[in-house]
Amino acid sequence: MQERGVVKGTLGRQPGVWMGFARAFLILWIVGVGMALASYLKPPVSHEATGDRVVRVARMAELKIGEAVLVKHGVTPFYVLRVDARRVIAPSAVCTHLRCILDYDAAKKQIVCPCDGGRYALDGKVVSGPKRAALKLYSVTIRDGEVRVRI
Numbered sequence: 841m842q843e844r845g846v847v848k849g850t851l852g853r854q855p856g857v858w859m860g861f862a863r864a865f866l867i868l869w870i871v872g873v874g875m876a877l878a879s880y881l882k883p884p885v886s887h888e889a890t891g892d893r894v895v896r897v898a899r900m901a902e903l904k905i906g907e908a909v910l911v912k913h914g915v916t917p918f919y920v921l922r923v924d925a926r927r928v929i930a931p932s933a934v935c936t937h938l939r940c941i942l943d944y945d946a947a948k949k950q951i952v953c954p955c956d957g958g959r960y961a962l963d964g965k966v967v968s969g970p971k972r973a974a975l976k977l978y979s980v981t982i983r984d985g986e987v988r989v990r991i
C-alpha cells in the first residue's frame with residue numbers, strides 16, 4: 841500500500857539537484873570574489889608623467905608666427921599663439937568676467953572679449969574693460985617639434 845502524498849522515486853533526487861545548484865552558485869561566487877580581489881590588488885597602469893592632462897595641439901611648423909589658434913578643449917578652451925620662432929603661449933580663451941569665449945585681435949596683439957569689450961595682453965593681464973582677474977596661462981612644452989599644453 842502506497843503512503844498518501846508521497847510519490848516514490850522523485851523525492852530522493854530533489855536534494856541532489858538543489859545541492860548541485862548550491863555548489864555551482866558557490867563556485868561562481870568564489871570565482872567572482874577572487875576576480876574582484878585580483879583587480880583590486882593589481883597595480884594601476886602607469887601613464888607618462890605628464891598624465892592625461894596634456895593636450896597635443898599641433899606641430900610647431902604648422903603654427904605661423906603671430907597666429908593664434910583656438911583649441912576647443914571641452915570646458916577649458918584656450919589659445920595657442922606662436923609669439924616668435926621659439927616661443928608659444930597658451931592663454932585661456934574664457935573671459936574671467938562672465939566666461940565669454942574670447943577673440944584674438946592680431947593687429948593689436950591682444951585677446952578681446954566680445955561680450956563687454958574687455959581686453960587682455962598676451963601675458964594674460966587685464967588691459968581695459970570691466971574689473972576682473974587676469975587670464976590663466978597654461979604651460980606649454982615643445983617636444984620633438986610637437987606643441988603640448990598642460991591644462
Ligand code: FES
Pocket residue numbers: 935936937938939940953954955956957958969970
Ligand atoms: S564678459 Fe568679458 S569683459 Fe565682461
